[in-house]
Amino acid sequence: MLELRLVQGSLIKKVLESIKDLVNDANFDCSATGFSLQAMDSSHVALVALLLRSEGFEHYRCDRNISMGMNLGNMSKMLKCAGNDDIITIKADDGSDTVTFMFESPTQDKIADFEMKLMDIDSEHLGIPEAEYQAIVRMPSAEFARICRDLASIGDTVVISVTKEGVKFSTRGDIGTANIVLRQNTTVDKPEEATIIEMTEPVSLTFALRYMNSFTKATPLSSTVTISLSTELPVVVEYKIAEMGYIRFYLAPKIEEDEDEHETKPQV
Amino acid sequence: MLELRLVQGSLIKKVLESIKDLVNDANFDCSATGFSLQAMDSSHVALVALLLRSEGFEHYRCDRNISMGMNLGNMSKMLKCAGNDDIITIKADDGSDTVTFMFESPTQDKIADFEMKLMDIDSEHLGIPEAEYQAIVRMPSAEFARICRDLASIGDTVVISVTKEGVKFSTRGDIGTANIVLRQNTTVDKPEEATIIEMTEPVSLTFALRYMNSFTKATPLSSTVTISLSTELPVVVEYKIAEMGYIRFYLAPKIEEDEDEHETKPQV
């Protein structure tokens, strides 16, 4: 028996909006600890890890560990039927092959229940080792989204370079090049507007903008984002979910291209 | 000679927005009583009845009963040319085969007149008998629209079930099932937010969501909607038009499907 009640139902709606374009089907794992998900994107390039800790729910009952395979597109369809201030409860009976989403309006005048079939999904649950990163950038999530969107209109990849002065996002495309530099800035009115760099060593890595732009779908979940970088490790783009956990996106860097790769003439 | 002047011209704009997708061509009937229309939708499944009483117009002159056949798409195109706070006058000369829409801006600085050809339309003007209904639900129109839209993302038909406790909207589709229950609730701050059930007998009927969603195009005309249900009678979905009349949509229920219809094995 599983019963998870979340007063701020819009959180789970936003979570699904942020991953449904990246991952088609995934197992949600439920244990006493919390409600979590780990899945590769459909092209097996990026990885999503979600954690919603049990303490963040108003009611959390999970009698035994359970893994529920869901089609995220269908789940998202159902969650769209919840109002933004509805209370959402996720229920599953032991041995059932369905999950029920219950939506209660704040006034209790409307109660909806949506039942969805579960799926069997092979999941290779990777252990993700906690790593030390050479650089961790925290910045406003909306600004990061804007930068990724802007750069994607020029090129396909972004080079993220961190020094202790700041972070630089660069791209190059047919029509030209672009560089956006953010200086470290901790002296702002609101802490969520700060750009903060923790760095042990300068680092410069290249990533596909297409995936970065997918990750920024999670922007509504948090006003800040942290980007953790280390040579030869996947970047971690993390959005904290207030009081509950996080959603993290992992993406391997591209191998540095030869500067001359665009030359049409063959190399000697 | 016909001349109908309506200060709140946006009303007639909204009326056309709410029926132009359902009905292609229709006769507007004008008499001393008012301006009315009755038409089947283009697939001859649903029926629309509109009444705008003469008392609701600031000036109403209709020398003799007249029926004017109009293409609602073209009429809507013209009405879109009126500002939302324009005064709209509908004019037709006796024996003319055209109708003129005149739009006056509130400041009188702009006066437009649009002339449209009338059409000859066969219309079987059905007498719609006033019926007694087993259940009449009054609820916020926006909520009804939201429910029909949400359910249409899951299934094709809605079962509306009324008991004295409340009204339930249910559907079923490939990805799962959905039930939305509204409790009767008369204790709200604003009367238009109430959900009120008048019922002599419980009733449960099935309708095509496609039509329901067409009907909800009339939502801007009224903050509440009433849904009148009786076994084997068409449902009536009515939006009152303040001070003037109503727009009513009629739709026959679907015959209740056999529970086993989805079985793959043939019935014995």
Add this chain to the structure above:
DNA sequence: CCCGATCCCA
């Protein structure tokens, strides 16, 4: 938080 308007996608 709801509403309307505009823009974009299907």
Add this chain to the structure above:
DNA sequence: TGGGATCGGG
């Protein structure tokens, strides 16, 4: 061409 989503305003 219609519906949905997003953005801006009340």
